Amino acid sequence: MSLSMTGFGQSAIKFEGYTVTFEVKSVNHRYCEVLFRMPREWACFEDSLRRTVQSRIGRGRIDVYINKESDGENSSAVLNHAMVKAYLKAADELVGYGIEGKPTISDILSLPEVLISRSEQPGEDKRQQWGEMLCGGLDSALDGLMQMRSAEGSHLAQDMEQRLERLQSLQTEMVSLAPTVTAEYRTRLRQRLEVLNDGSLAFDEHIFGMEVALFAERSNIDEELIRLHSHFNQCRQLLHQKGPTGRKLDFLIQEMNREVNTIGSKANHLTLVNRVVEMKAELEKIREQAANVE
Missing domain, CATH: 3.30.230 (Ribosomal Protein S5; domain 2)
Structure with missing residues (x-):
């Protein structure tokens, strides 16, 4: 735990x-x-x-x-002779600085460690x-x-597990959205070409397909989503593991944040970008909690 x-x-x-x-x-x-x-x-x-x-x-x-x-x-209190001699020597040295006066017995007895118990000798x-x-x-x-x-660690683990559940839910939603990104881009691109083409240029289906394929390759986030799922499972295991786990958690959170940033840079889709923002907010809260885990 x-x-x-x-x-x-x-x-x-x-x-x-x-x-x-x-x-x-x-x-x-x-x-x-x-x-x-x-x-x-x-x-x-x-x-x-x-x-x-x-x-x-x-x-x-x-x-x-x-x-x-x-x-x-x-x-039974006795004098710590070594300490008394040290204090008196220091008092004599102060005379060289132009400080006048001698310490009294009450002054010396009030100094730390002048009186000690016999058992401490x-x-x-x-x-x-x-x-x-x-x-x-x-x-x-x-x-x-x-x-x-x-007790405090249990509360931290419970809070982080709840946030991991939220992250898992967002990741699952991204998995379902990812295949639709290319299809929506294909539809939008075809509609845009139809609006811009005044009939003077012939429509080349091959070039159109290549453009769609390049977009699909650039915007593919399957690997990032798979790695995120793996990181979530590892975090849950660490939260229930005995011994210091804070540094491992910190490393995993950095990796999850890196994957989410990559998804944000690849995703050319408004809903996916919004989910990325939500994920980053949850990861920041988890990072703050993990900073207090041993």
């Missing part, structure tokens, strides 16, 4: 005195691009988190937001547990995201 590239999911886990929240949203993108917004100390888990996302999603831009809040239980054996918790929480958020993508 087709999946939309638009969705949202969230989850929360209590772990080691923290409430860790996960939010995942996805939008259209040509490839699978995963972006993270999370505390810096979790940067070491980014690769495993990225693999968790890519195991569930094949295409789209996915923004992952992970935050933590202390529950005030079983947590480098070298702790709990790193693996944190990694497993983060991947599990992200996977739970992805469940909600995938449910939304699946």
Whole structure:
């Protein structure tokens, strides 16, 4: 079943005195691009988190937001000495720019990552547990995201199938109209010659037949109509196929549009031209919907 590239999911886990929240949203993108917004100390888990996302999603831009809040239980804050030294060094460098003053203790304590939990200190054996918790929480958020993508994908597939039915109806009408084009041209051409001929020129049936045959060859759209029918069937199969199908749909829509344009350039018939215009309008709507399919 087709999946939309638009969705949202969230989850929360209590772990080691923290409430860790996960939010995942996805939008259209040509490839699978995963972006993270999370505390810096979790940067070491980014690769495993990225693999968790890519195991569930094949295409789209996915923004992952992970935050933590202390529950005030079983947590003991300690100084992150490396970060404090970095901030003090930066303050000393600012003096060289003519900026006066020294940061106070309250200034330093209010800076990001100055205070950390004991469980977050480098070298702790709990790193693996944190990694497993983060991947599990992200996977739970992805469940909600995938449910939304699946529901939206079903609506997109239903809409595109209805438009394919309309295109199929127009194609069937073109198939029935195509054989009459040459016959109508023959009748119109004979009537025009009869009006223009003042009797001074003899009517040559052979030349007349050759002209009609050339028109029939130039205006023949049988191959285009057959290919359109094949493309419709392939689109229906893709809409019910598992896995990413958006790029294949985009290619088929381009091919269908090319066939319709060819029919429009060949068809010397008002009704056929009108059907071409209707087809192009439906194909544009399908293209807009397919742009959101994974």
